[in-house]
Amino acid sequence: GWVQSYGSRCVKPPVIYGDVYRPAPMTVRWAEYAQKLSSKWVKGMLTGPVTILQWSFVRNDQPRSETCTQIALAIRDEVVDLEKAGIRIIQIDEPAIREGLPLRKADWEGYLQWAVRAFRISASGVGDETQIHTHMCYSEFNDIIQNIADMDADVITIECSRSQMELLDAFADFKYPNEIGPGVYDIHSPRVPSKDEMVSLLEKARSVIPAGQLWVNPDCGLKTRHWDETKKALTEMVAAAKVLREYVEEAVTL
Template identity: 60%
Template sequence: MVEFFGEKLAGFAFTQNGWVQSYGSRCVKPPIIFGDVAWENPMTVKETAYAQSKTKLPVKGMLTGPITIMNWSFVRDDISREQIAYQLAYALRQEVEALESAGIGMIQVDEPAVREGLPLKEQDQKGYLEWAVKAFRLTTCTVQNSTQIHTHMCYCEFHDMIDSIIDMDADVISIETSRSHGELIQSFEENTYPLGIGLGVYDIHSPRVPDVEEMTRMIDRALRVLDPKLFWINPDCGLKTRGIGETVASLRNMVEATRLAREKYALQV
C-alpha cells in the first residue's frame, strides 16, 4: 500500500532488506522519506482507466492516503510530521485530479493507519486529529461534486474519534466491524453519520469462508441503525492476503447476502 506509491513519488528511498513485521508472518519494507515529497507522473491512471474501459459499471480508483503513507514510513526529522502529511496530501491530490480527468468518478483514499499515529498523551491527540483530517481533505478537496470520495479504516477503536471521521467529509467510509461483531455500530447510534457507510461483513484475515447467514445477521444488525439507502456491503479490508478459491467463495456469499438484503429492504440499485 505504501511502497507502490513511494516508488512513484519524489522524496522516497527504499531498502533492500529493511523488513518489519506487520502481523503474523506478513512483513513489509517501510520506505524512507528523506526529502520533499512531490507528484511526478500519474501512478494509477493507466490501469484504472483500462479497467473502466472494460465495464459500464463504475470502477473505483484506489490510493493510499497521506496519513497512512506517513505512519507506515520512516520519516525525516528536520520538519514536523504535520508538514510531511501536507506534502503527501498535495502530491496525492494531483493523482486524484488525474484520475478524475481520466473519467474515474469514484476514488478511494485509504486511511487505515490514522488511529495508529494517535499520540499516547491525551493532550496531543486533538492537534494530531485536526491536521490528519486537514491532510485528508487537502487530498480530495478539488474534485467535482459528482465525483464520489471513499475512505477506509480497519481494526482500530474508533469510538472516541467518530467526530474526526465525520469531519473527513468522505462521501462513503468503510470500516471493519466483523471482528468486533458490530460493536462499532453503537457509535453510529449516538453519532449520526449523514453520508454512506460500508461496514465490513466478514474478516479477510481469516481463511475461513463465511456463510450467507452470518453475513446477513451482520447486515441486519447494521440496518437497525443505519439508513439502508446509504449502506454499503463490503469485506473488512483488501483481499491480497487470501487465495483465489476462498476469495471467490467468500465474495459469492457476500453478493448473495447483498441480494437478500435488497429484497428484504426493498432496495433497488
C-alpha cells in the same frame, strides 16, 4: 530494512528524506484499463497521507504536519488524474489515523486538525459527482468520531465482522451523516462465509444504521486470499446484498 506488518507479512517502509511530490501518475494506467473491462464503476484505490506518513521513516528536520501536507498534495494530483481518466469512485485509505495520536491526550486535537486537513486536501481536487471513500481498520472510534465525520468522505468502510457489528455503535450514537460500509466477512481467514451469515450481520447493521446509508463490502482488501476463495466469498456477499435489498423494498411497500 524489512518490518513485520502482521504474521508473515513484511514490508520495507519508505524513507522520507526530502520534500514529497509526485513525478508521474502511479495508479491511473491500471485503473483506466480496469474500468474499460467493466460496465460497472471501478474504484480507484490509494493510501491516505496520514497512513503513508505513519508507515514511513520520516525526516525530523520539519514538523510531521508539513510532511503530511506534502504527501496530501501529491495524492491530490493522483486523485485528479483518476477522475480525468473516468474513475468516479476513489478510495483514500486511512487505517493508521488513530495510531498517529500523540501519547499525551492534550496533544490530540492539534494532531487531528492537521490529519483531517491532510485528508481533505488529498480529496479536494475533484467534482461533487465523484465519490470519495475511505477505509479504517479495527479501531475504537468513539473519542474521534467527530474528526472522522470532519474528513467528509462520502463513504467510510470499516472492519466489523469479527466484532459482530459492535463497532457501528459509535457511528449510530453520533448519527454519522454520511454512508457506511461495515465489513461482512473476515478477509484474514480462508473460510468462505455463507450468504445467511452475512445477511445476519447486515440485519444487525441495519438495526443501528439506516438502510439508505449502508454499503455491503468485505472487511478489507483481498490480497491475502486465493482467487477461488475470493470468488466464492464475493458471490455469497452479492447474494446477501440482494436479500437485504429485498427486505428493504418490502418494508417500504408495506
